[in-house]
Amino acid sequence: MSLKTSSDNSSFLKGLFREYYFKDSNSLGTPSMIEKREFGYMSFDSIMVRHLSFRNKKELIARLVQESPSDVYCSNGYYKFPTNSVQSKEWEGADLIFDIDLKDLNMPCSSEHSFYVCDQCGACNVSFLNACTVCLGRKISRSTIPCRKCLISLKKETQRLIEFLHGDLGIADGSIEIFFSGNAGYHIHVSDSEFKTLDSRARSDLVDYICGNGIMNESIGVRKSKNGFYIKFPKSGMVFGWRRRVASEFGINQSSISKLKRIVESNGGYSQFKDDLSAKAKSIGVRIDPHVTTDIHRIFRMPGTINGKSSLLKVKSTNLETFNPLDSACVLDDRQVYIRSKVNLKLYLHENYFRIKNSIERLPAYAAAYMICKGLADFIK
């Protein structure tokens, strides 16, 4: 959890999380080769514990019930010695992972449902300020409640990524798992064994492919010459991958030499066309977080665990079209509790609408936990 919580907030959340791990441990995803993975967790005191290893799911659950952490992580990599320091773990491979996060989609509606919470005193504002108006603290965190449009855009972006994984990279359905991150994004896990041994550089190239970074004029047949440029289409054609995407964008094919020439000229020549092509490729590419995919030693939020930024579950989606994260990921219980809300807010969770006022509110525990994790409310004993 990034936002500072009072001890009452922490003990309320800790109790709820513990109860979930005790009662519903079946939904906890067990990674393949569990004994080779590194586990870690963040406590409610913001202390990160890493380099843990468990022989089986039972051991892991026992630890989660005992500690009831705010966030639980598991490495995408597998190691010979997972509890050693990174240098001596002896890396054996890593699943390919992708993170689609709302912040990278630059949604125009984001300011309408974002709040700014002071990390020091917890005061909340609807607009960004350099310093907290209450305590003058300078560390301000942004807290976003994704709206319907945001959730739809996240799904669309995920769908576009899946198209790249299937169509271009040939990854089979059975090797791809889609998870709602538990907050404002989707995590895509690929377990195709062929990709497991790719190092960070190779994964970085893959990221650039998916994001649309680094495309060259030459790859679609626009070649530099002394007098400017000439067109010669590549021998391996224009019907696959990015060449197909760009060809369709410009309305050209392998025989459109004069049409492409006109397009380049109308752009102002080779260099200007290069800028236009880069911009087009970036707009076609998928907005994934490059750091997540390239990091082969990352400990990543574990499937089936609660996200401390929201109290929602990192949950698997088997049908992205019909999947509703605000229902499926809302797993905490519904006993009524009191909170002091810092904002006025309309909230949809678990098939219920809540009209929350900037005052004391009685809410189901799952909605109260969501507000507290977002830094927008405090628990009242």
Added chain:
Amino acid sequence: MNSIGLAIKLGPADLAKYPFLEEASEYIRETRFAIEELDRPEMDHILRRSVDILETEISAGKVYTNLDKYEIEILSFLVTLIMIKSIDLEPVTKKHSLLEAMRTEKFLAEDLFKEKSLPKKKLLLHKIFQELFDIDIHFDLDLTIFRLSVPDYLMRASKMNEQEWKLINRSVHSGYVYIDTDEAVRLIRSELSNLIYDRIKTMKIPLVPERVKICAEELRKKFSIYYTYRKHHIVSDYPPCIKHAIEMMNTGENLPHSARVMLATYMLTIGKNTDEIVTMFQNSPDYNEKVTRYQIEHLAGNKGSRIKYSVPSCKRLHSEDLCFATVDCENILNPIQFGRKKANAQ
């Protein structure tokens, strides 16, 4: 029958071009060649050829393209390796490994392009790509285009610096990358080079023949002068990525972790001390002197893992959105080369 079920074998002419294959070693064993024989005067032409190969490669920096009879080629390959082992200069070993790989590349591209027999082409692909490097590569319908899996491609192409090798600039479909003959053979250059390098490194010669020793000693004296210590140039100006990071820092912006690593490793590399670097981070919104100092010392290899971190490459910075290249950045692979390039131009 060989392992791909083809009733053909590599012939002597093939072994001349690919003397690193197991079949070539088999030939040496069959002829019962003993290393002491190199001291016999009738072996002088082999020794002279090896010297010629090394002169062409190390002094002239060129690929040795002459192709002789297979008996001579196979022996020359072996003798050249022994000579390099005796010369015992790391840059010579590396340069020969690379140029020998490039030589192979030339022959293989020609064979794959000109060879009329499809089974023969397939055999070559199998022997070199599959058996040596475990790459499953196939001809596409058009016999001048090959396809290999995306991971096989990425593992090799991502090590290359030229942008044309980026996956986005390739024809990619259903898990395969489509490349032409020259590209296919270029893809294995580094592995071929490593294979030859490893052969030299793991070679055990109990007693090097006197004549080989004499040749090696002469070459060692000659080549040593090429590899004297080169002084680093003084960095005269910061590259745009570093300038941008400093500007952001000066305005109190919260730099991402990757940008901080870039800035700190760069400053360490150009010789700034920890105190000077720590002060650069003072404007950071989450500045903590103790933490910053520890992190810089960690990057310098003085704390924690004791690993000294290098400045991230331009390629990496680009993928992390930290690159703000200008025309002055052309042909540099790492920000650290920026200053050197400018210093050279002055």
